[in-house]
Amino acid sequence: MKISVYALPDNIQEKELKERIAVVIDVLRAASTIITALYNGCKEIVPTAEIEEAIMLAKNYERETFLLGGERNAQKIDGFDLSNSPYEYTREVVEGQTIIMTTTNGTQAIRKVSDAKEVIVAGFLNAGAVSRYIQSCGDDVTFVCAGTDNKFSMDDILAAGAMLDILDGMNTQMEMDDLALVSLHLYRSYKNDLKKALKGACHYKNLVEAGFEKDVDYCIKIDQFSIIPVFKDGIIKAAQDL
Amino acid sequence: MKISVYALPDNIQEKELKERIAVVIDVLRAASTIITALYNGCKEIVPTAEIEEAIMLAKNYERETFLLGGERNAQKIDGFDLSNSPYEYTREVVEGQTIIMTTTNGTQAIRKVSDAKEVIVAGFLNAGAVSRYIQSCGDDVTFVCAGTDNKFSMDDILAAGAMLDILDGMNTQMEMDDLALVSLHLYRSYKNDLKKALKGACHYKNLVEAGFEKDVDYCIKIDQFSIIPVFKDGIIKAAQDL
Numbered sequence: 001m002k003i004s005v006y007a008l009p010d011n012i013q014e015k016e017l018k019e020r021i022a023v024v025i026d027v028l029r030a031a032s033t034i035i036t037a038l039y040n041g042c043k044e045i046v047p048t049a050e051i052e053e054a055i056m057l058a059k060n061y062e063r064e065t066f067l068l069g070g071e072r073n074a075q076k077i078d079g080f081d082l083s084n085s086p087y088e089y090t091r092e093v094v095e096g097q098t099i100i101m102t103t104t105n106g107t108q109a110i111r112k113v114s115d116a117k118e119v120i121v122a123g124f125l126n127a128g129a130v131s132r133y134i135q136s137c138g139d140d141v142t143f144v145c146a147g148t149d150n151k152f153s154m155d156d157i158l159a160a161g162a163m164l165d166i167l168d169g170m171n172t173q174m175e176m177d178d179l180a181l182v183s184l185h186l187y188r189s190y191k192n193d194l195k196k197a198l199k200g201a202c203h204y205k206n207l208v209e210a211g212f213e214k215d216v217d218y219c220i221k222i223d224q225f226s227i228i229p230v231f232k233d234g235i236i237k238a239a240q241d242l
Numbered sequence: 243m244k245i246s247v248y249a250l251p252d253n254i255q256e257k258e259l260k261e262r263i264a265v266v267i268d269v270l271r272a273a274s275t276i277i278t279a280l281y282n283g284c285k286e287i288v289p290t291a292e293i294e295e296a297i298m299l300a301k302n303y304e305r306e307t308f309l310l311g312g313e314r315n316a317q318k319i320d321g322f323d324l325s326n327s328p329y330e331y332t333r334e335v336v337e338g339q340t341i342i343m344t345t346t347n348g349t350q351a352i353r354k355v356s357d358a359k360e361v362i363v364a365g366f367l368n369a370g371a372v373s374r375y376i377q378s379c380g381d382d383v384t385f386v387c388a389g390t391d392n393k394f395s396m397d398d399i400l401a402a403g404a405m406l407d408i409l410d411g412m413n414t415q416m417e418m419d420d421l422a423l424v425s426l427h428l429y430r431s432y433k434n435d436l437k438k439a440l441k442g443a444c445h446y447k448n449l450v451e452a453g454f455e456k457d458v459d460y461c462i463k464i465d466q467f468s469i470i471p472v473f474k475d476g477i478i479k480a481a482q483d484l
Binding site: 186 | 247249393420424427431442444445
């Protein structure tokens with residue numbers, strides 16, 4: 001199984017995606033929020049790159065059937081129902097709902113890899129489930145980190161490393177590119193204390209300074225849910241609901 | 243001192259370059275060859291992105307005053323005097339000469355950062371000299387890895403980590419971005435056995451398979467020369483010759 005890791009969606013050499021599973025990673029916080037929302041029974045998530053697109057799309061839904069969620073500069077968007085904090089996406093709030101979601105990095109990354117054979121959304125929270133799914137498919141895999149403001153983001157790289165560590169633990173034969181090797185090494189160096197690795201990392205520091213430490217602690221818990229969010233025809237659903 | 247590391251020239255957020263020193267890293271092999279050529283007394287190096295540009299430029303020089311050097315697919319270019327192997331750039335061959343050079347990754351990276359306050363070329367061979375120079379300047383620094391065929395390349399990241407390790411050893415106060423932190427961690431993990439890190443790395447493997455293991459062994463020797471290649475007005479010269 002060939003494994004590539006890209007630090008940013010813009011770095012992808014797109015020709016290789018059509019025959020591969022793309023695993024989009026945005027630990028802080030879009031992927032973690034999407035996984036949580038699907039676990040808590042939301043019907044589907046519609047990711048949009050822009051705020052305006054989210055608002056336009058919402059006009060297609062009855063008011064009681066959808067929620068607008070997301071962030072800009074880590075903060076809730078004016079007029080939206082929910083921010084990008086996974087703690088807001090409780091069962092009481094999201095069950096049965098369509099969530100139209102726009103975030104700075106994550107939802108844009110998902111849209112950019114839509115040419116892939118299959119698009120999955122991953123973070124630490126579902127690292128085990130995604131790894132088992134990848135192994136069962138046997139296809140080559142491209143991990144696409146969302147990055148932070150178009151820069152290399154350590155949280156996403158560590159999560160890629162976590163999945164590679166799990167795959168390796170299942171004796172998966174992997175032909176890894178350089179960033180995959182670096183991700184795996186980095187994760188193994190810090191797997192017992194991820195916060196030690198993250199304490200100097202830009203996105204982590206910014207979220208903690210903005211008061212979101214509880215969110216961050218939640219997002220870096222490994223293997224909490226068996227949810228596999230699959231992006232298909234513009235919509236993210238849990239694999240078991242497809 | 244703010245320190246950024248970019249895995250690829252295309253990732254640079256250019257607005258930050260104008261007030262920074264850009265350190266272009268292409269360990270295998272352009273930077274290592276440039277450092278070697280300047281150590282061996284070549285007058286200057288003119289990097290070009292394209293083969294045709296190199297041939298056009300050569301027409302401005304008397305035949306006995308210049309050499310055409312570089313590679314495509316790691317091999318010497320038809321009609322050129324020298325390949326991209328540092329072992330060809332001996333004192334007997336290059337002393338006093340202008341070298342017009344085009345390579346797949348390195349010379350193109352140099353051209354892309356020409357907006358920086360200052361552009362320096364670095365590899366393992368001059369890691370100590372470049373680190374001391376950076377510390378003496380005190381400016382913020384952007385390390386720009388050339389990458390390999392527009393992908394993250396471990397050899398360049400390790401060299402960035404080597405310079406950060408030396409800077410840290412000199413008690414330089416550094417505010418590092420995420421990839422700088424990762425580069426430093428990676429280098430420190432493997433500093434006593436760089437080949438162990440590189441044995442799975444794509445560019446390293448390709449060069450060894452193509453018969454260039456001797457070149458690679460040469461390029462990953464740390465701190466061999468005090469040469470600081472400075473790119474200015476389209477030409478690379480040793481800092482002491484400016």
